[in-house]
Amino acid sequence: MTTDRPMLEIKKLSKSFPGVRALHEVDLTAYPGEIHALLGENGAGKSTLLKTLFGVQQPDSGEVWFEGERRSFSQPSDALHAGLAMVHQELSLVPQFTAVQNVVLGREKARAGFIDWREARERAEKSLGRLGFDARMDIPVRRLSVAQQQLVEIARALAVGARLIILDEPTASLTTQESEQLFALLERLRAEGRGIIYVSHRLAEVMALSDRVTVLRDGTLVGTRTRAEIKNETDLVKLMVGRNVDAISRVERSEGPGEEILRIEGLSSAEGVADCSLSVRRGEIVGLAGMVGAGRTELVRGLIGADRVTGGAVWIRGERVHIGSPADAVKAGIAFLPEDRKHQGLVLHMSAASNATLIKPPRRRGLLDRRAQREQTRALLTQLNADIDPGYPVGKLSGGTQQKVVLARWLKTASDIFIFDEPTRGVDVGAKGEIHALIRELAEEGKAIVMVSSDLPEVIGMSDRVVVMRRGRIVAELSRSQISEEAIVHHAAAS
Ligand SMILES: Nc1ncnc2c1ncn2[C@@H]1O[C@H](COP(=O)(O)OP(=O)(O)OP(=O)(O)O)[C@@H](O)[C@H]1O
Ligand SMILES: [Mg+2]
Incomplete structure:
Protein backbone atom coordinates (compact mmCIF):
# COMPACT_ATOMS: atom_id res chain seq x y z
CA MET A 1 0.00 0.00 0.00
CA THR A 2 1.21 3.42 -0.81
CA THR A 3 0.88 6.86 0.66
CA ASP A 4 -0.12 8.36 -2.68
CA ARG A 5 -3.15 10.45 -3.23
CA PRO A 6 -6.30 8.39 -3.59
CA MET A 7 -7.01 7.13 -7.07
CA LEU A 8 -10.71 6.81 -6.44
CA GLU A 9 -13.00 8.51 -3.98
CA ILE A 10 -16.62 7.56 -3.71
CA LYS A 11 -18.52 10.00 -1.50
CA LYS A 12 -21.94 9.42 0.03
CA LEU A 13 -23.20 7.31 -2.82
CA SER A 14 -26.85 6.30 -2.59
CA LYS A 15 -28.93 4.08 -4.81
CA SER A 16 -32.43 2.77 -4.33
CA PHE A 17 -34.56 0.39 -6.32
CA PRO A 18 -38.32 0.30 -5.88
CA GLY A 19 -38.76 -0.89 -2.32
CA VAL A 20 -35.04 -1.49 -1.68
CA ARG A 21 -32.41 0.88 -0.44
CA ALA A 22 -29.40 -0.84 -2.00
CA LEU A 23 -26.83 1.79 -0.99
CA HIS A 24 -27.07 4.55 1.55
CA GLU A 25 -24.37 7.23 1.63
CA VAL A 26 -21.50 4.85 1.07
CA ASP A 27 -17.91 6.11 1.01
CA LEU A 28 -14.95 4.26 -0.42
CA THR A 29 -11.41 5.34 -1.17
CA ALA A 30 -8.96 3.34 -3.25
CA TYR A 31 -5.27 3.98 -3.81
CA PRO A 32 -2.96 3.12 -6.68
CA GLY A 33 -0.95 0.01 -5.89
CA GLU A 34 -3.61 -1.29 -3.56
CA ILE A 35 -5.75 -4.43 -3.54
CA HIS A 36 -9.00 -3.44 -1.89
CA ALA A 37 -11.55 -6.10 -0.98
CA LEU A 38 -15.25 -5.29 -0.81
CA LEU A 39 -17.13 -7.57 1.56
CA GLY A 40 -20.66 -8.07 2.79
CA GLU A 41 -23.43 -10.58 3.02
CA ASN A 42 -25.63 -11.44 0.05
CA GLY A 43 -27.66 -8.40 -0.87
CA ALA A 44 -25.41 -5.99 1.05
CA GLY A 45 -24.96 -3.81 -2.03
CA LYS A 46 -21.52 -4.79 -3.31
CA SER A 47 -22.45 -5.37 -6.94
CA THR A 48 -24.65 -2.29 -6.93
CA LEU A 49 -21.76 -0.16 -5.69
CA LEU A 50 -19.44 -1.42 -8.40
CA LYS A 51 -22.04 -1.17 -11.15
CA THR A 52 -22.87 2.35 -10.12
CA LEU A 53 -19.20 3.28 -10.09
CA PHE A 54 -18.71 1.79 -13.54
CA GLY A 55 -21.70 3.48 -15.17
CA VAL A 56 -23.86 0.37 -15.53
CA GLN A 57 -26.37 2.02 -13.23
CA GLN A 58 -26.83 5.65 -12.20
CA PRO A 59 -26.60 6.70 -8.56
CA ASP A 60 -29.44 8.64 -6.94
CA SER A 61 -26.93 10.90 -5.23
CA GLY A 62 -23.29 11.04 -4.24
CA GLU A 63 -20.01 11.73 -5.99
CA VAL A 64 -17.30 9.77 -7.73
CA TRP A 65 -13.81 11.25 -8.01
CA PHE A 66 -11.24 9.47 -10.17
CA GLU A 67 -7.64 10.63 -10.41
CA GLY A 68 -8.50 13.99 -8.95
CA GLU A 69 -11.48 14.73 -11.18
CA ARG A 70 -15.16 14.58 -10.44
CA ARG A 71 -16.69 12.04 -12.81
CA SER A 72 -20.05 10.62 -13.60
CA PHE A 73 -20.08 7.80 -16.05
CA SER A 74 -23.36 7.51 -17.87
CA GLN A 75 -22.33 4.20 -19.43
CA PRO A 76 -19.54 1.62 -19.04
CA SER A 77 -17.67 2.79 -22.14
CA ASP A 78 -17.23 6.21 -20.51
CA ALA A 79 -15.64 4.55 -17.50
CA LEU A 80 -13.38 2.53 -19.81
CA HIS A 81 -12.19 5.69 -21.55
CA ALA A 82 -11.38 7.23 -18.22
CA GLY A 83 -9.17 4.28 -17.19
CA LEU A 84 -11.45 1.97 -15.22
CA ALA A 85 -12.22 -1.61 -16.18
CA MET A 86 -14.63 -4.10 -14.72
CA VAL A 87 -14.45 -7.88 -14.83
CA HIS A 88 -18.04 -8.90 -14.28
CA GLN A 89 -19.12 -12.12 -12.73
CA GLU A 90 -21.00 -12.95 -15.87
CA LEU A 91 -18.19 -12.38 -18.28
CA SER A 92 -18.82 -9.86 -21.00
CA LEU A 93 -16.72 -11.21 -23.83
CA VAL A 94 -18.09 -11.82 -27.29
CA PRO A 95 -18.42 -15.61 -27.07
CA GLN A 96 -17.89 -16.42 -30.74
CA PHE A 97 -14.78 -14.25 -31.06
CA THR A 98 -11.28 -15.50 -30.30
CA ALA A 99 -9.23 -14.29 -27.37
CA VAL A 100 -7.20 -12.03 -29.62
CA GLN A 101 -10.30 -10.59 -31.30
CA ASN A 102 -11.85 -9.84 -27.93
CA VAL A 103 -8.78 -7.99 -26.73
CA VAL A 104 -8.42 -6.04 -29.97
CA LEU A 105 -12.11 -5.23 -29.98
CA GLY A 106 -11.94 -3.72 -26.51
CA ARG A 107 -9.08 -1.51 -27.53
CA GLU A 108 -10.65 -0.33 -30.72
CA LYS A 109 -13.86 0.48 -28.92
CA ALA A 110 -11.89 2.61 -26.56
CA ARG A 111 -9.94 4.42 -29.26
CA ALA A 112 -12.09 4.58 -32.36
CA GLY A 113 -10.44 5.57 -35.58
CA PHE A 114 -7.93 3.89 -37.84
CA ILE A 115 -7.01 0.32 -36.89
CA ASP A 116 -3.69 -1.28 -37.65
CA TRP A 117 -4.94 -4.85 -37.36
CA ARG A 118 -1.58 -6.54 -37.51
CA GLU A 119 -0.11 -4.37 -34.85
CA ALA A 120 -3.26 -4.70 -32.75
CA ARG A 121 -3.18 -8.47 -33.01
CA GLU A 122 0.48 -8.69 -32.08
CA ARG A 123 -0.04 -6.51 -29.07
CA ALA A 124 -3.04 -8.54 -27.99
CA GLU A 125 -1.07 -11.77 -28.28
CA LYS A 126 1.76 -10.30 -26.32
CA SER A 127 -0.41 -9.04 -23.52
CA LEU A 128 -2.26 -12.35 -23.28
CA GLY A 129 1.06 -14.16 -23.13
CA ARG A 130 2.34 -11.86 -20.43
CA LEU A 131 -0.68 -12.65 -18.30
CA GLY A 132 0.10 -16.36 -18.48
CA PHE A 133 -2.67 -17.19 -20.94
CA ASP A 134 -1.70 -20.64 -22.14
CA ALA A 135 -4.76 -21.72 -24.11
CA ARG A 136 -5.34 -21.35 -27.82
CA MET A 137 -5.79 -17.78 -28.96
CA ASP A 138 -7.52 -18.70 -32.21
CA ILE A 139 -10.65 -20.49 -31.00
CA PRO A 140 -13.91 -18.90 -29.85
CA VAL A 141 -13.60 -17.86 -26.22
CA ARG A 142 -16.78 -19.73 -25.31
CA ARG A 143 -14.73 -22.90 -25.60
CA LEU A 144 -12.25 -21.68 -22.98
CA SER A 145 -12.51 -22.26 -19.24
CA VAL A 146 -13.85 -19.51 -17.00
CA ALA A 147 -10.33 -18.83 -15.73
CA GLN A 148 -9.02 -18.39 -19.26
CA GLN A 149 -11.93 -16.17 -20.21
CA GLN A 150 -11.18 -14.03 -17.21
CA LEU A 151 -7.61 -13.59 -18.36
CA VAL A 152 -8.94 -12.40 -21.69
CA GLU A 153 -11.09 -9.85 -19.88
CA ILE A 154 -8.11 -8.65 -17.89
CA ALA A 155 -5.92 -8.49 -21.00
CA ARG A 156 -8.62 -6.41 -22.64
CA ALA A 157 -8.73 -4.09 -19.64
CA LEU A 158 -4.96 -3.62 -19.75
CA ALA A 159 -5.01 -3.09 -23.51
CA VAL A 160 -7.27 -0.08 -23.02
CA GLY A 161 -4.94 1.23 -20.36
CA ALA A 162 -7.07 0.55 -17.29
CA ARG A 163 -5.53 1.89 -14.11
CA LEU A 164 -8.30 0.78 -11.79
CA ILE A 165 -9.54 -2.76 -12.20
CA ILE A 166 -12.78 -3.85 -10.59
CA LEU A 167 -13.62 -7.53 -10.20
CA ASP A 168 -16.97 -8.84 -8.92
CA GLU A 169 -16.48 -12.30 -7.40
CA PRO A 170 -13.69 -13.25 -9.79
CA THR A 171 -12.81 -16.46 -8.01
CA ALA A 172 -16.35 -17.76 -7.51
CA SER A 173 -16.01 -20.34 -10.26
CA LEU A 174 -12.27 -20.92 -10.17
CA THR A 175 -10.50 -23.83 -8.54
CA THR A 176 -7.95 -23.23 -5.83
CA GLN A 177 -5.13 -23.46 -8.30
CA GLU A 178 -6.72 -21.13 -10.81
CA SER A 179 -7.47 -18.67 -8.04
CA GLU A 180 -3.84 -18.68 -7.01
CA GLN A 181 -2.80 -17.88 -10.56
CA LEU A 182 -5.24 -15.00 -10.60
CA PHE A 183 -3.86 -13.71 -7.30
CA ALA A 184 -0.32 -13.79 -8.60
CA LEU A 185 -1.52 -11.71 -11.51
CA LEU A 186 -3.37 -9.23 -9.30
CA GLU A 187 -0.24 -8.85 -7.23
CA ARG A 188 1.73 -8.03 -10.35
CA LEU A 189 -0.83 -5.43 -11.36
CA ARG A 190 -0.60 -3.96 -7.89
CA ALA A 191 3.19 -3.78 -8.20
CA GLU A 192 2.72 -1.84 -11.45
CA GLY A 193 0.79 0.74 -9.44
CA ARG A 194 -2.70 -0.16 -10.59
CA GLY A 195 -5.61 -0.08 -8.21
CA ILE A 196 -7.70 -3.18 -7.70
CA ILE A 197 -11.11 -3.48 -6.08
CA TYR A 198 -12.61 -6.90 -5.79
CA VAL A 199 -15.56 -8.69 -4.22
CA SER A 200 -15.24 -12.10 -2.66
CA HIS A 201 -17.03 -14.35 -0.22
CA ARG A 202 -13.88 -16.39 0.35
CA LEU A 203 -12.38 -14.91 3.46
CA ALA A 204 -9.14 -16.85 3.48
CA GLU A 205 -8.28 -15.35 0.13
CA VAL A 206 -9.24 -11.87 1.31
CA MET A 207 -6.84 -12.30 4.23
CA ALA A 208 -4.05 -13.43 1.96
CA LEU A 209 -4.44 -10.85 -0.74
CA SER A 210 -5.92 -7.56 0.40
CA ASP A 211 -4.25 -4.41 1.63
CA ARG A 212 -7.52 -2.96 2.83
CA VAL A 213 -11.04 -4.18 3.27
CA THR A 214 -14.32 -2.29 3.07
CA VAL A 215 -17.40 -3.91 4.52
CA LEU A 216 -21.03 -3.17 3.63
CA ARG A 217 -24.05 -4.29 5.57
CA ASP A 218 -27.60 -3.70 4.31
CA GLY A 219 -26.44 -1.02 1.93
CA THR A 220 -24.53 1.00 4.50
CA LEU A 221 -20.83 1.25 5.15
CA VAL A 222 -19.64 -0.66 8.20
CA GLY A 223 -16.10 0.58 7.75
CA THR A 224 -12.76 0.25 6.04
CA ARG A 225 -9.86 -1.52 7.74
CA THR A 226 -6.25 -2.06 6.79
CA ARG A 227 -5.00 -5.61 6.67
CA ALA A 228 -2.95 -4.96 9.79
CA GLU A 229 -6.08 -4.08 11.75
CA ILE A 230 -7.62 -7.47 11.06
CA LYS A 231 -6.40 -10.36 13.15
CA ASN A 232 -8.23 -13.22 11.50
CA GLU A 233 -11.25 -14.30 9.49
CA THR A 234 -13.43 -14.11 12.56
CA ASP A 235 -12.84 -10.35 12.66
CA LEU A 236 -14.05 -10.09 9.08
CA VAL A 237 -17.13 -12.17 9.78
CA LYS A 238 -18.00 -9.99 12.74
CA LEU A 239 -17.78 -6.88 10.61
CA MET A 240 -19.95 -8.46 7.95
CA VAL A 241 -22.69 -10.05 9.99
CA GLY A 242 -22.20 -8.57 13.44
CA ARG A 243 -21.93 -12.01 15.03
CA ASN A 244 -19.77 -15.11 15.05
CA VAL A 245 -20.19 -17.86 12.50
CA ASP A 246 -18.59 -21.26 12.87
CA ALA A 247 -16.10 -22.58 10.37
CA ILE A 248 -16.80 -25.86 8.58
CA SER A 249 -15.94 -28.74 10.79
CA ARG A 250 -16.28 -32.40 10.13
CA VAL A 251 -19.15 -33.99 11.93
CA GLU A 252 -19.13 -37.66 12.75
CA ARG A 253 -22.54 -38.93 11.87
CA SER A 254 -24.53 -41.21 14.09
CA GLU A 255 -24.85 -44.02 11.58
CA GLY A 256 -22.78 -45.29 8.72
CA PRO A 257 -24.25 -45.21 5.22
CA GLY A 258 -27.05 -47.63 4.38
CA GLU A 259 -27.94 -49.52 1.23
N1 LIG B 1 -31.91 -4.13 -10.77
C1 LIG B 1 -32.39 -4.23 -9.53
N2 LIG B 1 -33.70 -3.99 -9.27
C2 LIG B 1 -34.19 -4.07 -8.04
N3 LIG B 1 -33.46 -4.40 -6.95
C3 LIG B 1 -32.16 -4.64 -7.13
C4 LIG B 1 -31.55 -4.58 -8.42
N4 LIG B 1 -30.23 -4.89 -8.29
C5 LIG B 1 -30.03 -5.13 -6.98
N5 LIG B 1 -31.17 -4.98 -6.28
C6 LIG B 1 -31.32 -5.13 -4.83
O1 LIG B 1 -30.32 -4.36 -4.19
C7 LIG B 1 -29.78 -5.04 -3.05
C8 LIG B 1 -28.27 -5.17 -3.18
O2 LIG B 1 -27.99 -6.07 -4.22
P1 LIG B 1 -26.51 -6.38 -4.73
O3 LIG B 1 -26.64 -7.20 -5.97
O4 LIG B 1 -25.75 -5.11 -4.81
O5 LIG B 1 -25.94 -7.28 -3.52
P2 LIG B 1 -24.51 -7.97 -3.35
O6 LIG B 1 -23.88 -7.39 -2.13
O7 LIG B 1 -23.77 -7.90 -4.62
O8 LIG B 1 -24.93 -9.47 -2.99
P3 LIG B 1 -24.32 -10.92 -3.48
O9 LIG B 1 -23.21 -11.25 -2.55
O10 LIG B 1 -25.47 -11.85 -3.26
O11 LIG B 1 -23.92 -10.80 -4.91
C9 LIG B 1 -30.51 -6.37 -2.98
O12 LIG B 1 -31.57 -6.23 -2.07
C10 LIG B 1 -31.07 -6.55 -4.38
O13 LIG B 1 -32.26 -7.31 -4.35
MG1 LIG C 1 -23.18 -9.33 -6.07
Missing part, protein backbone atom coordinates in the same frame (compact mmCIF):
# COMPACT_ATOMS: atom_id res chain seq x y z
CA GLU A 260 -27.00 -48.41 -2.24
CA ILE A 261 -29.44 -45.84 -3.67
CA LEU A 262 -27.70 -44.70 -6.83
CA ARG A 263 -25.44 -46.68 -9.07
CA ILE A 264 -23.83 -45.42 -12.25
CA GLU A 265 -21.87 -47.80 -14.43
CA GLY A 266 -19.62 -46.89 -17.32
CA LEU A 267 -21.35 -43.61 -18.08
CA SER A 268 -20.03 -41.77 -21.11
CA SER A 269 -21.44 -38.69 -22.77
CA ALA A 270 -21.14 -36.49 -25.80
CA GLU A 271 -19.66 -33.84 -23.52
CA GLY A 272 -16.50 -35.78 -22.74
CA VAL A 273 -17.49 -37.96 -19.78
CA ALA A 274 -15.66 -41.24 -20.24
CA ASP A 275 -16.60 -44.52 -18.60
CA CYS A 276 -17.52 -43.23 -15.13
CA SER A 277 -18.81 -45.55 -12.42
CA LEU A 278 -20.08 -44.38 -9.08
CA SER A 279 -22.22 -45.69 -6.27
CA VAL A 280 -23.88 -43.64 -3.54
CA ARG A 281 -25.52 -45.09 -0.47
CA ARG A 282 -28.32 -43.94 1.78
CA GLY A 283 -27.12 -41.27 4.20
CA GLU A 284 -23.88 -40.74 2.36
CA ILE A 285 -22.33 -37.53 1.05
CA VAL A 286 -20.02 -38.17 -1.87
CA GLY A 287 -17.84 -35.21 -2.83
CA LEU A 288 -16.98 -34.86 -6.51
CA ALA A 289 -13.68 -33.00 -6.74
CA GLY A 290 -11.46 -31.96 -9.62
CA MET A 291 -10.38 -28.92 -11.54
CA VAL A 292 -12.85 -26.76 -13.38
CA GLY A 293 -13.31 -28.54 -16.69
CA ALA A 294 -12.51 -32.00 -15.29
CA GLY A 295 -16.00 -33.19 -16.20
CA ARG A 296 -17.77 -33.10 -12.85
CA THR A 297 -20.71 -31.01 -14.02
CA GLU A 298 -20.82 -33.01 -17.24
CA LEU A 299 -21.02 -36.25 -15.27
CA VAL A 300 -24.04 -35.09 -13.31
CA ARG A 301 -25.60 -33.57 -16.42
CA GLY A 302 -25.22 -36.93 -18.13
CA LEU A 303 -26.80 -38.63 -15.16
CA ILE A 304 -29.87 -36.38 -15.14
CA GLY A 305 -30.36 -36.55 -18.90
CA ALA A 306 -29.34 -32.96 -19.61
CA ASP A 307 -26.52 -34.03 -21.95
CA ARG A 308 -26.63 -36.81 -24.51
CA VAL A 309 -25.34 -40.05 -23.03
CA THR A 310 -23.36 -42.35 -25.31
CA GLY A 311 -22.93 -45.32 -23.00
CA GLY A 312 -23.43 -46.74 -19.55
CA ALA A 313 -26.33 -47.50 -17.25
CA VAL A 314 -27.98 -46.13 -14.11
CA TRP A 315 -29.71 -47.96 -11.27
CA ILE A 316 -31.81 -46.35 -8.57
CA ARG A 317 -32.57 -48.47 -5.52
CA GLY A 318 -31.46 -51.52 -7.47
CA GLU A 319 -33.71 -50.84 -10.42
CA ARG A 320 -32.39 -50.03 -13.86
CA VAL A 321 -33.68 -46.63 -14.95
CA HIS A 322 -33.62 -44.78 -18.24
CA ILE A 323 -33.25 -41.07 -17.80
CA GLY A 324 -33.61 -39.26 -21.09
CA SER A 325 -34.30 -35.76 -19.79
CA PRO A 326 -34.14 -33.68 -16.60
CA ALA A 327 -37.91 -34.25 -16.24
CA ASP A 328 -37.27 -38.02 -16.16
CA ALA A 329 -34.67 -37.39 -13.48
CA VAL A 330 -37.14 -35.50 -11.30
CA LYS A 331 -39.64 -38.37 -11.74
CA ALA A 332 -36.96 -40.85 -10.76
CA GLY A 333 -36.47 -38.93 -7.52
CA ILE A 334 -33.33 -36.98 -8.32
CA ALA A 335 -33.08 -33.40 -7.10
CA PHE A 336 -30.49 -31.39 -8.96
CA LEU A 337 -29.11 -28.02 -7.96
CA PRO A 338 -27.29 -26.75 -11.03
CA GLU A 339 -24.03 -24.86 -11.08
CA ASP A 340 -25.25 -22.01 -13.19
CA ARG A 341 -28.30 -20.68 -11.35
CA LYS A 342 -29.09 -17.92 -13.79
CA HIS A 343 -29.43 -20.03 -16.86
CA GLN A 344 -30.52 -23.38 -15.61
CA GLY A 345 -32.48 -22.78 -12.53
CA LEU A 346 -34.52 -19.64 -12.33
CA VAL A 347 -37.36 -17.93 -14.13
CA LEU A 348 -36.08 -14.42 -13.64
CA HIS A 349 -39.30 -12.46 -14.04
CA MET A 350 -41.19 -14.70 -11.61
CA SER A 351 -41.28 -14.13 -7.87
CA ALA A 352 -38.95 -15.76 -5.40
CA ALA A 353 -41.95 -17.73 -4.06
CA SER A 354 -42.96 -19.08 -7.49
CA ASN A 355 -39.38 -20.07 -8.19
CA ALA A 356 -38.86 -21.70 -4.83
CA THR A 357 -42.00 -23.81 -5.20
CA LEU A 358 -41.68 -24.51 -8.91
CA ILE A 359 -41.40 -28.28 -8.59
CA LYS A 360 -44.38 -28.84 -6.36
CA PRO A 361 -46.43 -25.69 -5.84
CA PRO A 362 -48.66 -25.97 -2.74
CA ARG A 363 -52.33 -26.47 -3.66
CA ARG A 364 -55.62 -26.06 -1.89
CA ARG A 365 -58.72 -27.62 -3.42
CA GLY A 366 -56.83 -28.01 -6.65
CA LEU A 367 -55.80 -24.36 -6.87
CA LEU A 368 -52.45 -22.77 -6.27
CA ASP A 369 -52.26 -21.75 -2.63
CA ARG A 370 -50.42 -18.45 -2.84
CA ARG A 371 -50.37 -17.87 0.84
CA ALA A 372 -48.79 -21.22 1.59
CA GLN A 373 -46.40 -20.61 -1.26
CA ARG A 374 -45.24 -17.34 0.27
CA GLU A 375 -45.05 -18.72 3.77
CA GLN A 376 -43.09 -21.83 2.80
CA THR A 377 -40.68 -19.68 0.85
CA ARG A 378 -40.26 -17.14 3.60
CA ALA A 379 -39.54 -19.87 6.16
CA LEU A 380 -36.95 -21.58 3.99
CA LEU A 381 -35.23 -18.37 3.01
CA THR A 382 -35.11 -17.16 6.58
CA GLN A 383 -33.40 -20.40 7.46
CA LEU A 384 -30.90 -19.60 4.71
CA ASN A 385 -30.22 -16.14 6.12
CA ALA A 386 -32.18 -14.28 3.43
CA ASP A 387 -34.96 -12.11 4.76
CA ILE A 388 -36.53 -11.02 1.54
CA ASP A 389 -40.05 -10.44 0.30
CA PRO A 390 -41.12 -13.75 -1.31
CA GLY A 391 -43.08 -11.76 -3.89
CA TYR A 392 -39.98 -10.00 -5.22
CA PRO A 393 -38.96 -10.92 -8.80
CA VAL A 394 -36.00 -13.26 -8.62
CA GLY A 395 -34.11 -11.43 -11.38
CA LYS A 396 -33.76 -8.42 -9.11
CA LEU A 397 -32.28 -10.27 -6.17
CA SER A 398 -28.55 -10.26 -5.55
CA GLY A 399 -26.50 -13.14 -6.97
CA GLY A 400 -26.20 -15.01 -3.70
CA THR A 401 -29.86 -14.61 -2.83
CA GLN A 402 -30.89 -16.08 -6.17
CA GLN A 403 -28.86 -19.10 -5.31
CA LYS A 404 -30.67 -19.51 -2.03
CA VAL A 405 -34.00 -19.51 -3.88
CA VAL A 406 -32.90 -22.43 -6.06
CA LEU A 407 -31.70 -24.27 -3.02
CA ALA A 408 -34.97 -23.65 -1.19
CA ARG A 409 -36.83 -25.19 -4.12
CA TRP A 410 -35.16 -28.54 -3.81
CA LEU A 411 -35.26 -28.80 -0.06
CA LYS A 412 -39.05 -29.21 -0.27
CA THR A 413 -39.10 -32.13 -2.67
CA ALA A 414 -39.46 -35.75 -1.72
CA SER A 415 -36.36 -36.79 -3.63
CA ASP A 416 -34.07 -39.56 -2.42
CA ILE A 417 -31.06 -38.40 -4.34
CA PHE A 418 -29.67 -34.89 -4.15
CA ILE A 419 -27.06 -33.59 -6.51
CA PHE A 420 -25.50 -30.27 -5.60
CA ASP A 421 -23.22 -28.56 -8.08
CA GLU A 422 -21.19 -25.90 -6.26
CA PRO A 423 -23.88 -25.41 -3.58
CA THR A 424 -22.23 -22.50 -1.80
CA ARG A 425 -20.72 -20.64 -4.70
CA GLY A 426 -21.33 -16.94 -4.19
CA VAL A 427 -23.26 -17.26 -0.92
CA ASP A 428 -22.20 -15.39 2.17
CA VAL A 429 -20.51 -16.94 5.20
CA GLY A 430 -23.64 -17.11 7.31
CA ALA A 431 -25.65 -18.89 4.65
CA LYS A 432 -22.78 -21.20 3.82
CA GLY A 433 -22.99 -22.71 7.29
CA GLU A 434 -26.77 -23.04 6.97
CA ILE A 435 -26.44 -24.79 3.62
CA HIS A 436 -23.89 -27.20 5.04
CA ALA A 437 -26.19 -27.92 7.96
CA LEU A 438 -29.08 -28.56 5.56
CA ILE A 439 -27.03 -30.92 3.42
CA ARG A 440 -25.99 -32.82 6.51
CA GLU A 441 -29.61 -32.96 7.66
CA LEU A 442 -30.61 -34.46 4.33
CA ALA A 443 -27.93 -37.11 4.76
CA GLU A 444 -29.16 -37.83 8.26
CA GLU A 445 -32.65 -38.29 6.85
CA GLY A 446 -31.23 -41.00 4.61
CA LYS A 447 -30.83 -39.17 1.32
CA ALA A 448 -27.99 -40.06 -1.02
CA ILE A 449 -25.98 -36.97 -1.83
CA VAL A 450 -23.50 -36.08 -4.52
CA MET A 451 -21.78 -32.74 -4.05
CA VAL A 452 -19.64 -31.18 -6.75
CA SER A 453 -17.44 -28.52 -5.21
CA SER A 454 -14.28 -26.62 -6.01
CA ASP A 455 -14.08 -25.38 -2.46
CA LEU A 456 -11.58 -27.76 -0.88
CA PRO A 457 -12.40 -27.05 2.77
CA GLU A 458 -16.03 -27.73 1.88
CA VAL A 459 -15.26 -31.01 0.12
CA ILE A 460 -13.04 -32.12 2.95
CA GLY A 461 -15.36 -30.99 5.71
CA MET A 462 -18.56 -32.39 4.25
CA SER A 463 -17.78 -35.59 2.33
CA ASP A 464 -17.89 -39.16 3.56
CA ARG A 465 -16.10 -40.15 0.41
CA VAL A 466 -14.39 -38.10 -2.28
CA VAL A 467 -14.30 -39.04 -5.93
CA VAL A 468 -11.74 -37.15 -7.99
CA MET A 469 -12.21 -36.53 -11.70
CA ARG A 470 -9.74 -35.53 -14.35
CA ARG A 471 -10.34 -35.14 -18.08
CA GLY A 472 -13.76 -36.72 -17.99
CA ARG A 473 -12.69 -39.77 -16.00
CA ILE A 474 -12.84 -40.80 -12.39
CA VAL A 475 -9.21 -41.10 -11.36
CA ALA A 476 -9.42 -41.70 -7.62
CA GLU A 477 -11.77 -42.54 -4.84
CA LEU A 478 -10.78 -41.49 -1.33
CA SER A 479 -12.35 -43.00 1.75
CA ARG A 480 -12.99 -40.86 4.77
CA SER A 481 -9.58 -41.54 6.29
CA GLN A 482 -7.80 -40.87 3.00
CA ILE A 483 -9.40 -37.49 2.39
CA SER A 484 -6.93 -34.63 2.53
CA GLU A 485 -6.16 -31.53 0.56
CA GLU A 486 -2.88 -33.00 -0.67
CA ALA A 487 -4.51 -36.21 -1.86
CA ILE A 488 -7.28 -34.39 -3.73
CA VAL A 489 -4.96 -31.89 -5.38
CA HIS A 490 -2.52 -34.65 -6.27
CA HIS A 491 -5.14 -36.69 -8.13
CA ALA A 492 -6.89 -33.70 -9.67
CA ALA A 493 -3.70 -32.25 -11.12
CA ALA A 494 -1.55 -35.28 -12.00
CA SER A 495 -1.01 -35.63 -15.73
